[in-house]
Amino acid sequence: MxxxxxxxxxxxxxxxxxxxxxxxxxxxxxxxxxxxxxxxxxxxxxxxxxxxxxxxxxxxxxxxxxxxxxxxxxxxxxxxxxxxxxxxxxxxxxxxxxxxxxxxxxxxxxxxxxxxxxxxxxxxKRVEAEQEILDLNASLEEKVHKRTKDLKSSVEELSELNDLLKDEIMRRKQAEARIKTALQKExxxxxxxxxxxxxxxxxxxxxxxxxxxxxxxxxxxxxxxxxxxxxxxxxxxxxxxxxxxxxxxxxxxxxxxxTGKFTYKFERFSLLNLINEVVYNANVTLKAGQIINYPQDLQDVELYQDRHVLELILSNLLNNAIKYSREDTTITLDINFDDKYLKFDIQDQGIGIPEKDQQHIFERYFRAENALLNQGTGIGLNIIKVHLDNLGGDIYFESQENKGSTFFIKLPIKHDN
Incomplete structure (x- = not known):
């Protein structure tokens, strides 16, 4: 071996x-x-x-x-x-x-x-931009000095000097604002x-x-x-x-x-086959006494979507439900559809999401305070959210700490090219 x-x-x-x-x-x-x-x-x-x-x-x-x-x-x-x-x-x-x-x-x-x-x-580029600011400041100071001298000899030039100063000061402020923004982003x-x-x-x-x-x-x-x-x-x-x-x-x-390099591959496939495969793979990771409850008499329907992405979304949510739930608990997968949309509800009896963390749960690398001791990267839900946005779908959730969470997914049955 x-x-x-x-x-x-x-x-x-x-x-x-x-x-x-x-x-x-x-x-x-x-x-x-x-x-x-x-x-x-x-x-x-x-x-x-x-x-x-x-x-x-x-x-x-x-x-x-x-x-x-x-x-x-x-x-x-x-x-x-x-x-x-x-x-x-x-x-x-x-x-x-x-x-x-x-x-x-x-x-x-x-x-x-x-x-x-x-x-x-x-x-x-940033160093060059900073040098541009220094040069601009030096130029401004030189002009102010010259205009101040001229002011003594001609009151009529005061208006023109003020206009020039206002323009230079505006340019300086705009340049400084650009640099501050660039530095913050870096x-x-x-x-x-x-x-x-x-x-x-x-x-x-x-x-x-x-x-x-x-x-x-x-x-x-x-x-x-x-x-x-x-x-x-x-x-x-x-x-x-x-x-x-x-x-x-x-x-x-x-x-x-x-980077916009992700390419979706749309194809026709069976909803029933997809669900059976996702649940079968999830069963391998179940803790002792855990079960997945899902429709046994599910009516089949032909989907036209990216099968790999949809499988990734469902598998990720089921694996999260398993990971954050205790032994001897039930994970429920409900499936409904009409002429246009598929709807999935994934409910667990796990640790839930603290209320103060819920607004950040789809942010990249964010992990709820009560999940920090579990393995994870904090990017799974972010990826799901981006994929669903790109595919014309939606995701939201309801959660209560120490009682569990339910994630709701809505996705078109057929992708509109």
């Missing part, structure tokens, strides 16, 4: 697939162990030219000594931070060109090895991406440790009578790989939906 192990390099490669900013991972020796295409393009190298190289290859020579001490101190303190706060930092391309940048640092540890994940943003984006990378590191660490442990233990059971023990560990590996795959699919879906 073969075992399955997912290597660090495979995980890193998958995680960086959808990241648009430059991303580097260095070990405690400050050697580059992984980087994404954006980082390669940003510094003008081929990927094989950077892997295994010291991080100093991307830093101007005069900053090497300070940077090495900074990284050693950072790894020792083990806390995420923004590099370069209060001072300018620069990157060095293969051609020898330097450019200003910002870098968010996040330490993590896999299998006892320490690494630092760096998210790099080229801020050349901060929000960097915070979101840092949160994303921290979330990914946390969500992958536990399943990977479980896979490694189970694969190691499975090797020890070589006798026929130990088949049951082997099966137990192999099922653990299978479930954790399925969980990791689910997370990766969610992250890739977010990227494709956000």
């Amino acid at each position: 073969s075992s399955f192990t997912l290597s660090n390099s495979e995980v890193f490669s998958i995680l960086f697939n959808g990241i648009s900013e430059g991303a580097l991972i260095v070990n405690k020796q400050q050697l580059i162990v992984e980087l994404n295409d954006s980082a390669v393009k940003m510094f003008g190298y081929e990927i094989h030219e950077l892997k295994g190289q010291h991080i100093n290859i991307l830093i101007p020579q005069k900053f090497h000594h300070k940077h090495e001490a900074y990284v050693k101190s950072f790894i020792k303190k083990k806390e995420s931070r923004q590099m370069g706060v209060g001072r300018n930092i620069f990157g060095l391309t293969k051609s020898g060109k330097t450019f200003p940048l910002e870098a968010g640092l996040n330490p993590f540890e896999i299998k006892g090895e320490k690494y630092v994940m760096t998210l790099i943003t080229d801020i050349t 901060r929000e984006l960097n915070d979101l991406k840092t949160k994303f990378l921290s979330l990914v590191s946390h969500e992958f660490k536990t399943p990977l440790s479980g896979i490694l442990t189970s694969s190691t233990l499975a090797k020890k059971y070589t006798q026929t009578e130990q088949q049951e023990k082997r099966e137990k560990h192999l099922n653990t590996i299978k479930n954790k790989v399925h969980y990791l795959t689910s997370i990766l699919n969610d992250f890739l879906s977010v990227e494709r939906l956000e």
